[in-house]
Amino acid sequence: MGINGDEASAYATKQVNPDVVAAYPITPQTIIVERFSEYVADGEVDTEFVAVESEHSALSSCVGAAAAGARAFTATAANGLALMWEITYIAASLRLPIVMAVANRALSGPINIHNDHSDSMGARDSGWIQIYCENSQEVYDASIEAWRIGEHPEVQLPVMVCLDGFTISHTMENVYTLPDEVVKKFVGEREFIIVKGHAGETEFRLNPEVPLSMGPLDLQDYYFEHKLQQVDAMKQALKAIPEVDAEYAKISGRKYGLLDTYMMEDAEVALLGLGSTMGTVRYVVDKLRGEGVKAGLIKMRVFRPFPTDALIKTVGDLPVLGVLDKAASFGAPGGPLYEEVKTVFYDEDEKPLIKDFIYGLGGRDTSPDLIRSMYEDLLKARQEGKVTEQVSFVGVRQ
Known part of the structure; x- marks a missing residue:
């Protein structure tokens, strides 16, 4: 429809x-x-x-x-x-x-x-x-x-x-x-966390037949442990998302996973980003491939939880990676996605040169020519073996 x-x-x-x-x-x-x-x-x-x-x-x-x-x-x-x-x-x-x-x-x-x-x-x-x-x-x-x-x-x-x-x-x-x-x-039907209460095991929800407290004051003695439970739940989500996605693929024929790639098998330069811009990037990759440029694309579908292992595996021995940030983190070394990608690869022996492109703020148009200029920046870094400007604000008057 x-x-x-x-x-x-x-x-x-x-x-x-x-x-x-x-x-x-x-x-x-x-x-x-x-x-x-x-x-x-x-x-x-x-x-x-x-x-x-x-x-x-x-x-x-x-x-x-x-x-x-x-x-x-x-x-x-x-x-x-x-x-x-x-x-x-x-x-x-x-x-x-x-x-x-x-x-x-x-x-x-x-x-x-x-x-x-x-x-x-x-x-x-x-x-x-x-x-x-x-x-x-x-x-x-x-x-x-x-x-x-x-x-x-x-x-x-x-x-x-x-x-x-x-x-x-x-x-x-x-x-x-x-x-x-x-x-x-x-x-299906909604599932619940099962907790132990005074009446034995029960679903974690408000129920007058089996009363329990939700959201009470949580001080130094337990607050930290409860935060750790959230950390663990996010780790479990990294497993659950592909599982659910695989089940959904059986009924729809469509599968997404944690992230998606395009032309990454032999890529020498690639852009990584989120959202609708990835369609434009894919178009530019096709154009560059037609010109003999080994360009690729990594689309982050899931940002939280951050798919660290999947990203490391996907990037592999890629020489140069550009990160597309459609948000600025004022006072930080770069955009939010860039900072996380850099953190992921910091301790890796084999890692790409990484550059941040902050773009499209407030809906500023992101044209194929602008995307092409980013790939040209990455190709220059590939040739020189270094990134001279870690963070670039692209498509903006300066």
Whole structure:
């Protein structure tokens, strides 16, 4: 069917039929909750639709619903996610597998409604799994997989499905969907952490028949241990994501994994990045290959948990790697993705030269010519055996 990225998110969520959707509109996410509200009004879902006065309340409603055992969904973007900040950490620490669509948009100020990754990158340490989509098809598929990933017995963490604002959220393309009954069977029933209480083993949720406390004061004697449990859950997610993805491939024919590669078998220079720009990079790689340049592409689908081992294996003996950052980390050595990639390879005996390209802030156009200039930079580093400028801001007036 011909739908845009927001509609793909809403349609997949309709098929999952969650118990609660809490919503507050913000561009470019609005279409998601708008379409879903139509499904509710038309009786196509059994969902309790909670219209709230702010994004803080939207996620708070999801926390309450998920704590009571419900499947809960919301969507946001930019400053809406910033307003949720306090609650993102609470949702993750309570181990609540909420699913949230994030239509990536630049954080104000100055106020800007267009795409970059400053919103979700700012939330990278909140404890949420983060999946970044290249197109509307990936949005649809990730919006189904996310429930199984978050609810995996060894994971039990909330999930952000990130789609580039306007570039994906408002752009229509063909999306192959699955029948409702196939999606429902794949998602199944919600799973819970099993805990031991005064009445024996019970599901970790609020239940008046088996009372337990959620979110009490947690001081020096146990706080550290509970944080370590979140660390372990993220490690388990690295195993769960490929498992769920492999199962999904059996019913859809589409498989994504933690990251994806293009023309990497003999590549001498490659770009690594997230989101919709990867389609443009793939186009440029084809052009360069036609000119005899051994260019490649690594698409990071999952940013949290960071797929360290998969990345090391994928890069192999690649001589030069460029990192695409659609967010700036002010005062830091480079962009968020670049810093993590550099950290991964710091202790490796065999590692590529690595350069950071910060691009596209506030929705600045990223043309094939701009991508080509990045590859030319990498080819120069390959020839000289060094990177002269570690971080470049590209496509900007200077």
